[in-house]
Amino acid sequence: MNIEKMSDDKLLKSVLLEVKKEKDQLHIVLLHLKEIYRRRLFTEYNCRTLNEYCVKELGYTRGEAYYRVTAMKLMANSSLIEKAIQKGELSLTAAVVASDYLTKHPDKSVIKKEEVISKIARMPISKVKEILSRPPSGPKYPPKNEVFPKLKVSKRVLELLSQLQDLTGEDQTKLLEVSLENKLKQVKKCESKAIQKPSPTQSARSRYIPQVIKRKIRSRANYTCEHVSMRRGRCTESKNLEFDHHIIPYSKGGKNTLENLRLVCKNHNTRQFVLDFGPKSLEKITRKS
Ligand SMILES: [Zn+2]
DSSP: OOGGGSOHHHHHHHHHHHHHHHHHHHHHHHHHHHHHHHTTGGGGGTOSSHHHHHHHTTOOOHHHHHHHHHHHHHHTTOHHHHHHHHTTSSOHHHHHHHHHHHHTSSOOOHHHHHHHHHHHTTOOHHHHHHHHTSOOOSOOOOOTTOOOTTOOOOHHHHHHHHHHHHHHOOOHHHHHHHHHHHHHHHHHHHHHHHHHSOOTTOOSSOSOOOHHHHHHHHHHHTTSOOOEETTTEEOOOOSSEEEEEOSSOGGGTOOOSTTTEEEEEHHHHHHHHHHHHOHHHHHHHHHHO
């Protein structure tokens, strides 16, 4: 293609075609990133995040990676937003501005996302910034210390609070807060005791991993993630490590043995889940939480 020798007419037609190709290409790249994220494939390069993978493995700058990952997440679960990106009606910059705006908004639903994108599609970035700089509307969270109007309490609770207030002279809200904190402490104490000392009647099929097995695995792993990726070798993560039923998953009858368990970081545990049960199962769990 010799651009310098093109006629004016051909040059103007050609640029339209190339811009369309460029927009299509961006859309295709975002679709690839979406699928890589679904499969948590970036963990096979021992990258903690998709952003990190985009920088280290795809050669994007940190800014370029951030813009692409943000746009990809914005279009996830919405064919309307995906089409707006594909047609070039929503630029990467506008997607990032919209995403910033939406993170501050209490309504995180797809409908709200689409409503915002419909408002700013095809607009120049200055106009997008102007529209989205207005404070978001919607339900406000109650300010600190304000009583939730929908909290229903029984007569007995009011009686107890009143008696306690008479005896201590303390504010009722404070008394309620202290009682709840004490109850929470009590429950947490019971929970940690149960973890440390399983009851003798505990079933053989239990997720409980004996402390002695945990200690041996941690020592075997040298306190780092034991995942070995085909592309980048052993992971070196030492934070937020979890025990993973590696060879046979727990739900498929996997046992709490040294051979079946391994110490892994959160990312590699999630990746293993995708390998065992597929990305759809992960999406279901993520949606519920
Ligand atoms: Zn890892």
